[in-house]
Amino acid sequence: MAAIPDTNRTQRLVLAFFAVVWIALAVILVAAPEIYDAPLGLGPGAHRLSDLAFLILISALIAIVAIGVLRRWRWAFWxxxxxxxxxxLRLLASALQLTNILPGGGPAxxxxLQAAIGTAQFLIALAMIAGYRKAGVWGAF
Known part of the structure; x- marks a missing residue:
């Protein structure tokens, strides 16, 4: 991954995570949109406009936080x-769903995928805390 000017590895890691998750969301909305129909309260059928609106809203949220990451905003860090x-918690919930202790949240x-995302989130948070202890908010781990 080419370095973004004036960023450290903590910032690049968080931004890369956001990019991967956004791509995964877009792929899921194209390949298996029914996964988000029930949580969004949509009935069966084609909901391309709703899916597009959902993707735009999530994109805006990610963009705001990404700007906070790039500008090293304290509130964005926390x-x-x-x-x-x-x-x-996502990892634990997914494990319980895969073992049929909790009701399933979609296909296996x-x-x-949710378990993998939860694991990555937790590990990135640990790296961010290590960077904070070394160099403060948005410090490199």
Missing amino acids: LVVVAFMAGI WYVA
Whole structure:
């Protein structure tokens, strides 16, 4: 990955995570849009306009946080740390869904993807905390 000027590896890691997750969301909305129909309260059928609106809203949210990452905003750092620390809960919930202890949240591949995302979030949060302890907010780990 080519370095973004004036960023450290913590920032690049968070931005890369956002990019990968955004691409995954776009692929899922194209390949298997029914996964998001029930959580969004949509009935069966084609909902391309709703899917597009959902993608635009998520893109705007990611863009705002990405700007905060690039500008090293303190609030963005703590928002990302808290949200990413909660990734461990996503991992645990996915494990319980895959073992049929909790009701499923979609196809097994999607639940496994959620587990992988939760694991990545948690590990990135740990790296961010290590960087914070070394160099403060948005410090390199």
